[in-house]
Amino acid sequence: MAKFGQNECSLCKCIEPPPIRQCNLPCSGENYDKRERNFCSLGCALSSLVSVMQYLGCNVDPCVVNGCNKCFDNNGNVIWSNIIQKYCLNKLSTKVEKLSCPRSKEEWKKYCNSDKYVIMNVNTE
Numbered sequence: 731m732a733k734f735g736q737n738e739c740s741l742c743k744c745i746e747p748p749p750i751r752q753c754n755l756p757c758s759g760e761n762y763d764k765r766e767r768n769f770c771s772l773g774c775a776l777s778s779l780v781s782v783m784q785y786l787g788c789n790v791d792p793c794v795v796n797g798c799n800k801c802f803d804n805n806g807n808v809i810w811s812n813i814i815q816k817y818c819l820n821k822l823s824t825k826v827e828k829l830s831c832p833r834s835k836e837e838w839k840k841y842c843n844s845d846k847y848v849i850m851n852v853n854t855e
Contacts, residue, residue: 750777762776762796783817
């Protein structure tokens with residue numbers, strides 16, 4: 731990320747939310763919402779979002795969210811705004827955009843100088 735200008739922006743800050751290991755949860759072997767594969771193999775983005783929510787003080791559990799019918803569409807895709815609204819309403823914006831990582835110094839400055847963007851890197855270990 732540094733080569734794309736992350737260090738060019740003094741307003742960028744990193745947070746360290748608590749790690750959630752999706753394969754070490756009580757629901758790791760359960761189906762990931764409406765999919766045939768399990769939470770361990772598909773729950774990385776959901777685990778990352780729950781981790782950030784916990785960091786912000788929301789009382790939320792990845793296994794509970796996985797069981798929430800209104801939190802996924804008919805194809806099993808996460809409906810971010812529904813999860814945030816249900817489990818962390820006053821701490822996160824319900825407007826979530828999936829954008830690619832900034833690729834230039836100018837893009838980093840755009841994201842860092844705006845309070846509407848949070849850049850989250852999902853660790854896929």
